[in-house]
Amino acid sequence: MNYQTKKSSLFLKKISRATTTFTQIWQVRNLWVLLVGAFLMMACDDPEEIGTELFGQDIGLAYTDTLTVDASTIQLDSMQTSGIPSVFVGSMSHPVFGDYTAKTFFQVTNIDTIKIDTAGTSAYKASLVESVDSLALYLVFRRVAGDTNKTQTFKVHRVKSSATPTVSKVYNTGDVLPDYDATPLATVTRSPLHPIRNATSTSEDTSKYSYVKVPLPMSLAKEIFAQRNLSSANAVVYDKFKDIIKGLVLVSESSQNAALSYFSVGQSMMDLSYHYTYTYRKTTGVDTTVSVNKTTSFYLSNGTAATGEQNVRWTNVTVNRKGALANLKKPADALKSTDAGGYVYMDNISGLAVKLKFPTLLNLKNNKNVAINKAELILEPDQPLSGFTRISNLVAIQENGANRPLRYTSTNGFVYANSETQISSYATKANSYTFNVTSALQNILSGKATANGWILTPTWIGLTSSTSTSVSVLSSSRIVAVEPVQAVFNAKNIKLKVYYTHISK
Incomplete structure (x- = not known):
């Protein structure tokens, strides 16, 4: 095993053991020069003509689970109770x-x-x-x-x-x-x-x-x-x-x-x-x-x-709220987790949902070109409170910047936050809900998505996709109080795990 192969093997082992932010940078100039040289000899071309300066850049793989996740409880509009079972x-x-x-x-x-x-x-x-x-x-x-x-x-x-x-x-x-x-x-x-x-x-x-x-x-x-x-x-x-x-x-x-x-x-x-x-x-x-x-x-x-x-x-x-939740008086009101003892809440009867933002996500760029290899949003709930049942499935939808779900113009339906995992089921063994949010984060980093606020609620309606665009939207623009379910999350147990590749500019 040559030097470069041994070094790559050690690097991959380090990634598998990672539990917090780290970055492994290595120089690959010599390897690339040998490969390019061999290619050029076969092609009989002058190496100066293909821009070998590109191969002198630092290329790195990285993983982090310490990006800041700002979590709030928000009050949605009045929940629909007509036409439900x-x-x-x-x-x-x-x-x-x-x-x-x-x-x-x-x-x-x-x-x-x-x-x-x-x-x-x-x-x-x-x-x-x-x-x-x-x-x-x-x-x-x-x-x-x-x-x-x-x-x-x-x-x-x-x-x-x-x-x-x-x-x-x-x-x-x-x-x-x-x-x-x-x-x-x-x-x-x-x-x-x-x-x-x-x-x-x-x-x-x-x-x-x-x-x-x-x-x-x-x-x-x-x-x-x-x-x-x-x-x-x-x-x-x-x-x-x-x-x-x-x-x-x-x-x-x-x-x-x-x-x-x-x-x-x-x-x-x-x-x-x-x-x-x-x-x-x-x-x-x-x-x-x-x-x-x-x-x-x-x-x-x-x-x-x-x-x-x-x-x-x-x-x-009618709901007479208690404690910190009493501050949620009307639709679009928000209560930060830091103002509620570190917790956020969902309630499908009265329309409480969780809003998440990722204020440090753009720091990943740090004057580098960044590509997300894989990203997961993981939420670990506390035990259900007495009188409620555990939420089976969560849906993540985009937020419009004013604590309300973003609507798709042509259908007025709510827009999903991401395309990979639109609905996440509760995993009993892991005690968690997991969303694959790879493309959603990449869109934020690339500037295709202008906002990075998401609203998470229990699922209440089905999925349909627009035939004219790639946007996935919920089939209804109403929020339905179908069943008495709730969830309580310690904001510390909401993690964004990101594996990414970066190249210095």
């Missing part, structure tokens, strides 16, 4: 994130009419007796955030006739619910809450999840039953039904440190049970009595976008 209610007090209170509005509609079917017997009908039996709301649990051992009292209110909710509007956590009657239609207390029959089930929206049954008054049942026997052309379904029952508001009263209950809009429903009997005389002169028991179901998630017959639903959330 859940409605949620309740109250929960959290020592870090504050006091949450949630109440929800939803509509129910039927697909089938309330039918009294005596088809084929009308010519001989002698009598018909109809009666409504019950009306009940079944709220199927999807998940719960908080203490399920605490008592919760659920109340259902009827929305006033003046309410005008519309499917054409996007509703957020900050939108006030429609006016509703102060006196509830029904009240049910669960003590303790204990929402899930099979805690080992990994699937949401299944029959393995229990429900809250809320019996509704017979007066409302009779009002709805009065819509029976209409012809199919005048069937009281979809929007026609919503003209009669504008909607319902669900609230939950509990101790402040109890729980938020998430109910599935795909499985929850309202059932109207009724029966009827009729007697008819056959052609033989014999009277026959028929008894029928039926149930008509009214669904929270119903209709199609094409017909505009979708139900309106959304959850209103």
Whole structure:
């Protein structure tokens, strides 16, 4: 093994052992001269003609994990709660994130009419007796955030006739619910809450999840039953039904440190049970009595976008923040980690996200040409706080310079921060989220990217890519409060690891 080979081998071993910033510089002039000389002898050219001065420069490989990462908690805009798989209610007090209170509005509609079917017997009908039996709301649990051992009292209110909710509007956590009657239609207390029959089930929206049954008054049942026997052309379904029952508001009263209950809009429903009997005389002169028991179901998630017959639903959330987070009062407010005990926070209910900047990144250049070989952004979270679940996936999007997500002009969608790893999944063994940010950092160093601020949030929407450019954007411009997840990061455990090549100018 010659001298140069031994030196290169030692250099590579040093890189593999590196844990902090170092730079290994070596001269390669003699090696390059030999190679170039051999090439020139074969080419019969004058070496002066190809610029051998280029090979006299210092070339180095380097690694660093000590670049400064400025971390802040920012308040995003109000989170969208219309059109998501859940409605949620309740109250929960959290020592870090504050006091949450949630109440929800939803509509129910039927697909089938309330039918009294005596088809084929009308010519001989002698009598018909109809009666409504019950009306009940079944709220199927999807998940719960908080203490399920605490008592919760659920109340259902009827929305006033003046309410005008519309499917054409996007509703957020900050939108006030429609006016509703102060006196509830029904009240049910669960003590303790204990929402899930099979805690080992990994699937949401299944029959393995229990429900809250809320019996509704017979007066409302009779009002709805009065819509029976209409012809199919005048069937009281979809929007026609919503003209009669504008909607319902669900609230939950509990101790402040109890729980938020998430109910599935795909499985929850309202059932109207009724029966009827009729007697008819056959052609033989014999009277026959028929008894029928039926149930008509009214669904929270119903209709199609094409017909505009979708139900309106959304959850209103208020948060009374505590401690340092109380400084986040409005969208785009920011709280530096240094002002929050060294920590930053994510919360998918009230819209807290983490903003990162890399103020010393450009120092890598140091009057050199720099090429990023590989770069990783690694975040190690603390253990989830009580009442929340761990975030499964994080998304990194670009920041617009004013603590808001950067939007792509033609689609208004949010722009991903990088192209290699757009969504990072939590790695249990390593206790970390890792983003490959090689091209993103190279774009900053080369000046192609004018800003180096990124916003990290839980994933809430899917990915699509522009067909006219290489820009990858999120398919929606809305931020959705899908589930009660959170993350707490010690800013010291957020690292930018960079492997790069540099050539002195």
